[in-house]
Amino acid sequence: MTTIRDVHVGAVWLGAPSAAALAELVAEQRRKPLAYPSAGMVRAPVPPTGFRRDERTRELGVGRPVFEAVVAGLRSWDVHRLAGLEVAGDPEVAPGAVVASVLRFPVGSVVATCRVLAVDVAHDRWAFTYGTLPHHPERGEELFEVRIDADGQVVARIVACWHPAGVIGWLGSPIARRVQPRVTERYFDAMAHLASRS
Numbered sequence: 001m002t003t004i005r006d007v008h009v010g011a012v013w014l015g016a017p018s019a020a021a022l023a024e025l026v027a028e029q030r031r032k033p034l035a036y037p038s039a040g041m042v043r044a045p046v047p048p049t050g051f052r053r054d055e056r057t058r059e060l061g062v063g064r065p066v067f068e069a070v071v072a073g074l075r076s077w078d079v080h081r082l083a084g085l086e087v088a089g090d091p092e093v094a095p096g097a098v099v100a101s102v103l104r105f106p107v108g109s110v111v112a113t114c115r116v117l118a119v120d121v122a123h124d125r126w127a128f129t130y131g132t133l134p135h136h137p138e139r140g141e142e143l144f145e146v147r148i149d150a151d152g153q154v155v156a157r158i159v160a161c162w163h164p165a166g167v168i169g170w171l172g173s174p175i176a177r178r179v180q181p182r183v184t185e186r187y188f189d190a191m192a193h194l195a196s197r198s
Contacts, residue, residue: 042141069198082190
């Protein structure tokens with residue numbers, strides 16, 4: 001039974017979506033193609049026409065335990081949860097995994113669905129990229145990366161390549177430009193928290 005909190009216009013929901021509604025949304029989105037034509041754009045040196053590229057880095061600490069703690073947090077979506085998002089869908093980052101992230105506001109929520117496109121694993125680097133599915137206020141990709149250098153310094157990098165999707169996305173674009181950097185900083189804060197506990 002649909003309740004008022006599960007009523008939505010595109011990615012904007014009137015309330016905090018129920019677990020059942022999120023499970024249904026994830027199942028539906030698994031069958032959908034990406035919401036944009038240029039898979040791999042976040043790794044290109046120049047974004048496609050009309051897309052914005054944002055890149056930020058942060059040092060997280062020193063040592064292999066720091067690196068491994070941050071990797072574990074990214075792999076399990078704990079970085080997203082610690083950043084204040086509710087995450088529904090596949091429990092671990094892996095190619096093809098589909099998730100719905102819920103960002104709550106005082107009134108309503110925004111629900112964004114993504115598919116993991118790639119996971120890169122090396123001795124000194126771990127990264128994943130996901131791309132937006134149709135139920136998302138934006139179109140594009142985001143890359144999460146953590147590296148450890150020869151001196152043991154651990155650095156995280158987040159790259160987003162995006163533009164608004166649909167009428168709601170375009171109308172909310174000025175808000176998205178303010179919210180996205182804040183969410184990115186929350187991701188970094190979550191990584192730093194995990195690093196401090198390692």
